[in-house]
Amino acid sequence: MAEYEITTAGIRDMARFLEWADDEQWNPGKLDHLPFHAADPRGFFLGRLGGEPVASVSAVRYGTDFGFIGFYIARPPVRGQGYGIQAWRAAMKHLDGRNVGLDGVIDQQDNYRKSGFRTAWTHVRYAGVPGGEEPAGDITVVDAGSVPFDRLASYDRRFFPARRDAFLSLWVGVPGHTALVALRDGELSGFGVVRPAESGARVGPLYAASDDIALALLNGLSTAQEGAPVALDVPDVNTAAVRLMERLELEPTFECARMYTSDAPDIDLAGIFAATTIELG
Numbered sequence: 543m544a545e546y547e548i549t550t551a552g553i554r555d556m557a558r559f560l561e562w563a564d565d566e567q568w569n570p571g572k573l574d575h576l577p578f579h580a581a582d583p584r585g586f587f588l589g590r591l592g593g594e595p596v597a598s599v600s601a602v603r604y605g606t607d608f609g610f611i612g613f614y615i616a617r618p619p620v621r622g623q624g625y626g627i628q629a630w631r632a633a634m635k636h637l638d639g640r641n642v643g644l645d646g647v648i649d650q651q652d653n654y655r656k657s658g659f660r661t662a663w664t665h666v667r668y669a670g671v672p673g674g675e676e677p678a679g680d681i682t683v684v685d686a687g688s689v690p691f692d693r694l695a696s697y698d699r700r701f702f703p704a705r706r707d708a709f710l711s712l713w714v715g716v717p718g719h720t721a722l723v724a725l726r727d728g729e730l731s732g733f734g735v736v737r738p739a740e741s742g743a744r745v746g747p748l749y750a751a752s753d754d755i756a757l758a759l760l761n762g763l764s765t766a767q768e769g770a771p772v773a774l775d776v777p778d779v780n781t782a783a784v785r786l787m788e789r790l791e792l793e794p795t796f797e798c799a800r801m802y803t804s805d806a807p808d809i810d811l812a813g814i815f816a817a818t819t820i821e822l823g
Contacts, residue, residue, distance in 0.1 A: 544592030601633035605704030
């Protein structure tokens with residue numbers, strides 16, 4: 543019987559994670575492995591059967607008390623044989639003692655509940671080319687690089703349960719990523735990133751103090767894609783964000799449940815118009 547082992551995945555291995563995620567129709571960003579790996583270099587696990595990669599999972603640690611599970615995939619030929627769950631257990635051990643979050647696809651949510659996860663809200667993926675609605679004229683949208691990084695990281699912290707500076711510095715700086723901020727009356731009032739994906743482009747995060755600021759940012763991010771379709775993972779509990787997607791005639795194409803092992807973190811959910819990623823939170 544072939545030996546099965548679970549090892550920490552290096553950055554080269556993570557290119558395979560993206561390929562497998564694309565096979566699952568998750569449409570990852572083309573260069574996601576670079577900032578993802580920086581978030582927690584020991585937080586990615588690869589299961590090999592007889593030396594052949596067959597299962598993946600990520601378990602990224604943030605700060606001292608939060609973690610996030612993603613990339614939970616067993617390749618079709620080995621599903622139902624226990625290799626995926628062994629990788630899952632290794633990932634959860636890596637996050638022992640933390641509140642753990644994940645975005646669970648519909649057919650796995652019951653299994654996650656059995657592992658102690660509870661649904662907090664649903665992310666609905668809206669996709670398409672945003673309609674040509676114009677935002678208010680008192681909003682200035684500029685390159686995120688014009689804002690000191692510490693200020694940008696502190697702003698991100700309003701919407702995420704822990705600092706993630708290593709990830710964020712690459713997320714805004716990887717070639718092909720466009721990062722914008724919105725200023726109103728000189729105050730930082732919104733932040734968004736768009737990145738090329740296997741199909742179209744993905745927007746995330748999209749943070750904004752109001753729907754008109756979110757609109758201004760989304761227009762700028764969409765323009766950077768030169769008319770290519772974009773996709774955003776929108777928390778359904780943010781009704782202003784859902785209404786904006788509907789006004790812009792974007793179509794719901796996919797959904798997954800944001801789940802936690804403990805209480806949902808205390809973050810500015812009303813300001814999240816799109817999650818950063820469904821893989822790392």
